[in-house]
Amino acid sequence: MKRTADDAPRAFDRAFADLLRRRAPDTHPRVLRAAEQAAFAIAEGHAGFALADSDDDASTLRDALRASPWVATPDADAAADPAMPLVLEGDLLYLRRYREYERRLALGLRRIAAADMPDDSVDALDPVFAQLFPPATRDPQQARAAALALRHPLLLVTGGPGTGKTTTIARLLILAVAQARAAGRPARIALAAPTGRAAERMAQSLRSAVAALREAGVDPALCDALPLEAGTLHRLLGTIPERPRFRHGADLPLAFDLVVVDEASMVDLPLMCKLVEAVPEGARLILLGDRDQLPSVEAGDVLSAIADAATPVDDIGGDALATLATRIPAAAGFGGIRVELRRAWRQSDALELAPLATAVRDGDADTALDLLRGNALQGVHFHEDIDDPLSPALRDSLLAPWRMLGAVDATSSDDIDAALALAQHARVLTALRNGPQGAGPLGARIEEALAGAQRAPYFHGRLIAITENSYRHGLFNGDLGLCLRSEDGTAVWFRTAAGLRPFHPGALPAHAGAFAMTVHKAQGSEFDTVWLQLPKQPARTLSRELIYTAMTRARTTLHVCASEAALRAALAVRAQRVSGLAARLRRVSDDFVAIR
Numbered sequence: 250m251k252r253t254a255d256d257a258p259r260a261f262d263r264a265f266a267d268l269l270r271r272r273a274p275d276t277h278p279r280v281l282r283a284a285e286q287a288a289f290a291i292a293e294g295h296a297g298f299a300l301a302d303s304d305d306d307a308s309t310l311r312d313a314l315r316a317s318p319w320v321a322t323p324d325a326d327a328a329a330d331p332a333m334p335l336v337l338e339g340d341l342l343y344l345r346r347y348r349e350y351e352r353r354l355a356l357g358l359r360r361i362a363a364a365d366m367p368d369d370s371v372d373a374l375d376p377v378f379a380q381l382f383p384p385a386t387r388d389p390q391q392a393r394a395a396a397l398a399l400r401h402p403l404l405l406v407t408g409g410p411g412t413g414k415t416t417t418i419a420r421l422l423i424l425a426v427a428q429a430r431a432a433g434r435p436a437r438i439a440l441a442a443p444t445g446r447a448a449e450r451m452a453q454s455l456r457s458a459v460a461a462l463r464e465a466g467v468d469p470a471l472c473d474a475l476p477l478e479a480g481t482l483h484r485l486l487g488t489i490p491e492r493p494r495f496r497h498g499a500d501l502p503l504a505f506d507l508v509v510v511d512e513a514s515m516v517d518l519p520l521m522c523k524l525v526e527a528v529p530e531g532a533r534l535i536l537l538g539d540r541d542q543l544p545s546v547e548a549g550d551v552l553s554a555i556a557d558a559a560t561p562v563d564d565i566g567g568d569a570l571a572t573l574a575t576r577i578p579a580a581a582g583f584g585g586i587r588v589e590l591r592r593a594w595r596q597s598d599a600l601e602l603a604p605l606a607t608a609v610r611d612g613d614a615d616t617a618l619d620l621l622r623g624n625a626l627q628g629v630h631f632h633e634d635i636d637d638p639l640s641p642a643l644r645d646s647l648l649a650p651w652r653m654l655g656a657v658d659a660t661s662s663d664d665i666d667a668a669l670a671l672a673q674h675a676r677v678l679t680a681l682r683n684g685p686q687g688a689g690p691l692g693a694r695i696e697e698a699l700a701g702a703q704r705a706p707y708f709h710g711r712l713i714a715i716t717e718n719s720y721r722h723g724l725f726n727g728d729l730g731l732c733l734r735s736e737d738g739t740a741v742w743f744r745t746a747a748g749l750r751p752f753h754p755g756a757l758p759a760h761a762g763a764f765a766m767t768v769h770k771a772q773g774s775e776f777d778t779v780w781l782q783l784p785k786q787p788a789r790t791l792s793r794e795l796i797y798t799a800m801t802r803a804r805t806t807l808h809v810c811a812s813e814a815a816l817r818a819a820l821a822v823r824a825q826r827v828s829g830l831a832a833r834l835r836r837v838s839d840d841f842v843a844i845r
């Protein structure tokens with residue numbers, strides 16, 4: 250991926266290069282340019298700058314960097330000299346800080362994956378396993394994932410929407426609890442996700458999966474031992490006000506034996522590093538996610554890199570737990586195991602998304618356009634060349650659910666609860682924040698259409714979203730609030746962990762209008778109806794992962810407003826990130842396998 254004029258480094262990146270030049274005026278301009286690119290790479294979501302992307306000849310640049318006093322060239326596992334701001338490893342130039350995150354993350358993952366697991370016999374668990382995964386109706390990948398978790402400390406469970414990740418985790422946790430009980434150990438389990446919304450969704454799906462298992466006759470004592478709450482990773486690790494570091498880390502590990510992280514594709518490099526370092530010796534880590542979704546906005550496409558380095562498992566056969574739970578030799582990987590769930594189980598008569606999602610994921614624009622234009626997919630509507638969801642043809646159906654909010658009576662908590670559900674029913678998703686098809690201006694125009702140009706800032710029926718975590722309020726990034734007027738004045742209502750709660754608008758943490766939001770912000774959420782509005786002109790943020798993520802947020806109805814040109818441009822781009830993590834995990838794996 251060659252860089253183009255519109256992804257030029259920012260003033261900040263230039264200032265960094267300038268600082269190096271002022272400190273050592275004889276620094277080669279080539280090195281300064283590369284330093285600027287390494288700083289800019291972080292802003293673009295990469296872990297480092299690939300020399301192959303430079304305008305300079307890569308081998309001349311490599312030599313210049315090696316000769317520079319600003320550039321450390323340590324061994325893969327060794328810490329870089331803190332006096333040097335840049336690190337060159339292979340053909341990647343890193344800012345030292347991010348190289349250290351990547352190195353520490355690789356070491357941490359290797360440590361977790363190499364841990365000895367108690368060599369419990371699993372024979373006693375056979376009846377539970379048979380009950381959880383009745384052989385006649387079992388999805389073999391789901392059963393494998395659950396069985397492998399008994400003997401592997403590092404497991405990735407990947408798959409698209411509705412492939413049964415939560416269903417599998419519920420069963421896997423029951424098995425893990427049964428395993429711990431049989432061995433007389435406590436089962437200390439933590440459930441976490443990168444955002445409050447994703448954590449809440451994880452907990453909800455898990456609760457309903459466990460309720461179904463209970464109904465199906467699974468031992469209530471096992472069901473009762475499962476955690477029913479999930480929190481954000483920040484909460485799990487323990488934020489310290491005004492400080493970037495967490496309470497838990499290598500020196501104060503988490504007090505859990507099994508940590509399960511949902512929506513792991515959203516976790517960035519620094520956070521994954523801190524999480525992994527806080528996982529105690531001998532504990533298990535399970536990462537769940539959809540690797541085709543947009544990676545985190547911040548540096549790293551961490552889940553993809555770990556998945557690439559992990560050993561894929563889909564060929565161990567047999568029906569018995571003991572066979573399935575075999576420890577897989579880590580010959581080709583670093584000890585991490587990956588099970589990919591492929592079958593989509595969610596039955597929705599309303600929305601037939603799978604063929605379109607697959608075409609988008611594979612970047613097959615011809616098929617995607619045929620499917621959209623053919624109008625044959627249940628629940629999917631294509632509005633070709635429409636660059637405004639408020640245009641006369643669409644306006645009424647877009648606004649209909651939100652117009653009903655105007656009539657809500659804010660005195661009855663049942664009505665408020667129903668209104669909050671209704672408010673969350675539909676959402677406009679955009680690729681951009683600004684510009685005519687950006688979330689900001691579109692959201693403002695929706696508000697105007699609902700409440701007029703002279704509207705009160707917190708008009709009755711306005712939907713807002715919290716944009717920061719506030720433990721004090723019990724409100725988290727992505728939480729949705731509905732503004733309602735009553736005799737007592739205007740209040741913004743939220744569903745919090747403590748139930749339905751009103752807040753005074755002036756007392757809220759940072760927030761923004763929420764009728765329209767960017768796809769990035771919508772990650773980890775789902776809506777009955779999604780209106781995806783693409784920009785009129787092809788834009789840099791477009792990628793097939795962005796379109797895939799947006800489309801898979803829809804539960805029953807998907808409207809796509811786009812031109813052929815914008816769709817084709819988006820599907821031609823993969824949101825891939827430059828990262829040394831997979832290579833680092835594979836390289837260390839050689840030593841690791843030799844040691845084992």
Ligand SMILES: Nc1ncnc2c1ncn2[C@@H]1O[C@H](COP(=O)(O)OP(=O)(O)OP(=O)(O)O)[C@@H](O)[C@H]1O
Nearest residue numbers: 388409410411412413414415416417454594595596
């Ligand atoms: N093996 C199975 N047999 C029957 N139904 C299944 C099976 N696995 C999953 N399901 C059903 O499919 C639906 C989706 O499953 P689940 O919520 O576990 O998927 P998920 O991968 O976690 O989805 P998402 O990422 O979209 O939340 C649920 O209704 C679940 O009951």
